[in-house]
Amino acid sequence: MLFAFPASTFAVSSPGAGPQGQSLATLAIIQTDARVAARIGTALGGMHDLMVRSSWRALRELLRREDVDGCIVDVDHPNREGARAEIRALRARHISWAIVAYVDASAQPDFYDLGGLGVGPTTLARGLRRTGLPPPSQFLVWGRLLVAGAFLARDGRTVEEAAFALGYSSASALARAMKRKTGLTPGEVAVAGGMASVQRELLARSKKSGRIARRAGNVILAAAALSLAGCAGFPGGGTGVDREAIEAVLDAPPLDQVHFGVYAVDARTGRVLFARNAHRKFVPASNQKVLVTATAMSLLGPDFRYETEVWATGSRMGSMLDGDLVMLASGDPTFSDRFWDSGTAALDAIADTLYRRGVHDVTGSMFVDVSAWDSATVGPTWEVEDLRFAYGSTGGAFAIDEGEIELIVSAGPAVGSPASVAWSPRGTSDFVTSRIVTAPPDSSTRVRASYHPESRRLTLEGRAEFGQIDTVSVAARDPVRQAAAALGSALGRRGLTFQGGTQVAWTDSVRVGRGCLSGLVPECPNAGHIFTMVSPPLVDITQQLLERSQNWMAEQLIRTLGAERGEEGSWSEGVKVIQDFLVDEVGIDSLDVAPRDGSGLSAYNLVTPRALVRLLTFMANGPNAEAYRGALASPGEEDSTLERRLLDLEGRVFAKTGTISNVNSLSGYLVRDDGSEIVFSILSNGSGLSSSVVRAAIDDVVRQFAR
Numbered sequence: 001m002l003f004a005f006p007a008s009t010f011a012v013s014s015p016g017a018g019p020q021g022q023s024l025a026t027l028a029i030i031q032t033d034a035r036v037a038a039r040i041g042t043a044l045g046g047m048h049d050l051m052v053r054s055s056w057r058a059l060r061e062l063l064r065r066e067d068v069d070g071c072i073v074d075v076d077h078p079n080r081e082g083a084r085a086e087i088r089a090l091r092a093r094h095i096s097w098a099i100v101a102y103v104d105a106s107a108q109p110d111f112y113d114l115g116g117l118g119v120g121p122t123t124l125a126r127g128l129r130r131t132g133l134p135p136p137s138q139f140l141v142w143g144r145l146l147v148a149g150a151f152l153a154r155d156g157r158t159v160e161e162a163a164f165a166l167g168y169s170s171a172s173a174l175a176r177a178m179k180r181k182t183g184l185t186p187g188e189v190a191v192a193g194g195m196a197s198v199q200r201e202l203l204a205r206s207k208k209s210g211r212i213a214r215r216a217g218n219v220i221l222a223a224a225a226l227s228l229a230g231c232a233g234f235p236g237g238g239t240g241v242d243r244e245a246i247e248a249v250l251d252a253p254p255l256d257q258v259h260f261g262v263y264a265v266d267a268r269t270g271r272v273l274f275a276r277n278a279h280r281k282f283v284p285a286s287n288q289k290v291l292v293t294a295t296a297m298s299l300l301g302p303d304f305r306y307e308t309e310v311w312a313t314g315s316r317m318g319s320m321l322d323g324d325l326v327m328l329a330s331g332d333p334t335f336s337d338r339f340w341d342s343g344t345a346a347l348d349a350i351a352d353t354l355y356r357r358g359v360h361d362v363t364g365s366m367f368v369d370v371s372a373w374d375s376a377t378v379g380p381t382w383e384v385e386d387l388r389f390a391y392g393s394t395g396g397a398f399a400i401d402e403g404e405i406e407l408i409v410s411a412g413p414a415v416g417s418p419a420s421v422a423w424s425p426r427g428t429s430d431f432v433t434s435r436i437v438t439a440p441p442d443s444s445t446r447v448r449a450s451y452h453p454e455s456r457r458l459t460l461e462g463r464a465e466f467g468q469i470d471t472v473s474v475a476a477r478d479p480v481r482q483a484a485a486a487l488g489s490a491l492g493r494r495g496l497t498f499q500g501g502t503q504v505a506w507t508d509s510v511r512v513g514r515g516c517l518s519g520l521v522p523e524c525p526n527a528g529h530i531f532t533m534v535s536p537p538l539v540d541i542t543q544q545l546l547e548r549s550q551n552w553m554a555e556q557l558i559r560t561l562g563a564e565r566g567e568e569g570s571w572s573e574g575v576k577v578i579q580d581f582l583v584d585e586v587g588i589d590s591l592d593v594a595p596r597d598g599s600g601l602s603a604y605n606l607v608t609p610r611a612l613v614r615l616l617t618f619m620a621n622g623p624n625a626e627a628y629r630g631a632l633a634s635p636g637e638e639d640s641t642l643e644r645r646l647l648d649l650e651g652r653v654f655a656k657t658g659t660i661s662n663v664n665s666l667s668g669y670l671v672r673d674d675g676s677e678i679v680f681s682i683l684s685n686g687s688g689l690s691s692s693v694v695r696a697a698i699d700d701v702v703r704q705f706a707r
Contacts, residue, residue: 153194263609267677285658288600302539306332313513324364329398343400365500370397373569427482439463451477551599558598
């Protein structure tokens with residue numbers, strides 16, 4: 001938002017109003033960020049000589065040596081009081097100048113009162129009305145519509161592209177605003193003069209018209225440009241891309257049978273560089289993880305940590321607790337070898353801490369309170385066949401080793417004899433039933449795991465190659481109960497005794513000690529806090545999740561969002577939190593996204609390429625930009641999903657991959673050959689081809705973007 005300190009009248013000219021090739025004015029700018037200063041120059045059409053300084057002291061020195069026509073200053077640099085004093089002194093020394101200052105467009109009217117400088121909210125609004133301009137609260141609206149007019153006519157952009165660049169939630173939102181303020185549709189603006197037609201209608205519809213309003217036209221074009229200088233949407237970023245070359249990649253047989261959605265914009269300006277089916281919905285595969293991690297990073301913060309609390313309910317007598325211990329589980333996804341030696345090692349640490357805190361003998365039980373989450377262990381729209389594989393592992397409020405069981409299968413002494421099986425983590429002793437037999441040499445080991453809910457056991461069938469010992473990972477399918485049993489074993493190994501054993505409190509209001517109920521233990525007068533185990537920060541968890549595309553952690557995270565920002569730790573609540581954030585905070589059209597899980601394993605997830613680009617742009621412009629970019633996979637990065645892809649662009653791509661049957665995707669950030677940056681999303685569905693073929697095409701498109 002802009003406002004002026006006029007000596008007599010506004011003295012800001014319209015870009016392009018001067019003779020060809022001649023500078024209209026020499027302007028001094030105070031701005032610490034050279035990129036913002038460059039955007040201001042671009043917004044002014046390159047018709048002014050700009051002298052940028054990073055401090056008021058440097059600006060004062062400049063003004064003593066050089067003749068300038070005016071200043072553009074930041075009202076909050078270095079702070080409101082400091083800027084107020086500097087502007088007052090500037091006005092005293094340069095009475096004839098017009099000084100333009102910019103502030104946050106979302107500020108309340110009293111934000112414009114700089115203390116006796118003649119620009120209080122009433123004075124400002126009156127001055128704007130006299131000039132035929134809108135009040136401060138409407139100034140940005142006018143500016144956006146003017147720039148939209150330029151996009152539609154001069155640049156030939158579609159309504160959808162203009163809406164995206166200017167921050168409207170959808171093309172229809174821009175169309176409604178244009179019609180309401182000017183009486184014109186975007187199509188009419190495109191053929192009726194673009195920015196000039198919008199300006200004409202805005203001024204004609206203002207309360208005052210005639211000579212003063214016409215003079216305001218020179219002001220509003222420059223002011224609108226400045227008011228939007230920090231927004232995406234102005235030309236001046238990287239050069240365009242070779243559309244024909246990209247289309248040739250996507251349309252070459254057999255890829256011409258694949259459904260592709262591609263969207264790429266200049267990261268600085270928001271200019272659309274390439275669009276193909278950007279408005280259509282696609283199954284994103286693991287690009288779904290962008291939605292859940294960006295939401296979590298934004299709502300919970302990069303420093304968010306899971307807390308697993310242990311409480312005593314009862315009375316202590318030395319090392320004996322006459323009562324129960326209660327662990328308040330939080331869904332911590334870090335109890336695995338990504339952050340510990342193993343999940344069992346994390347449980348050993350809990351047992352060791354309890355022992356060191358002096359609790360050795362408990363007359364009651366160790367309750368694991370998981371009532372803050374629902375008890376579901378399967379994503380509501382997952383395919384049954386996925387559930388036995390490690391990538392289909394699910395969790396709950398308390399789970400370890402990423403919901404997986406590692407099976408150590410040893411062949412028997414002779415062909416046809418039973419194989420022996422050990423497993424980790426070791427939960428209930430009868431959890432695994434083996435029907436694996438020893439097969440001849442060179443036959444390979446194959447194991448199929450089936451979970452039987454009626455017996456709560458995992459049955460293994462298949463063969464083990466004679467003379468071999470093989471390790472196989474499968475989904476636990478009963479993660480909370482098995483983790484609780486493994487905790488009981490860890491407590492026993494440390495020498496702690498529990499007369500009531502280990503139990504799981506699945507719902508709230510279950511008795512978990514003298515007068516204490518699950519879900520309400522911290523409020524119980526008979527409960528005492530013993531210790532809290534704290535996880536690594538969310539930024540570290542996000543990096544492990546995104547770089548390696550870890551499904552189980554993503555599902556823990558979406559249910560965490562439900563627990564922290566919704567009613568409970570469930571898929572439905574987590575999905576609601578994500579949907580609300582994307583629509584209400586990011587500005588994504590509600591029809592552009594339909595999340596169903598956190599990992600992307602569900603084929604029911606839907607998202608448009610433009611929604612992913614908008615979200616990635618939102619993250620790039622927010623406080624967590626560097627942390628989020630660093631959490632994405634990069635070519636050549638060890639153990640990441642891009643370790644062996646796009647190696648010729650090492651250090652220049654930061655992206656999320658995605659793969660399920662007939663689906664491949666890649667979305668993220670790309671640094672081009674000229675140093676500019678692109679935000680892109682490439683989604684493919686219904687390929688019927690090998691993933692390697694589709695990935696190669698996607699990578700070729702990225703290489704074209706890089707040029």
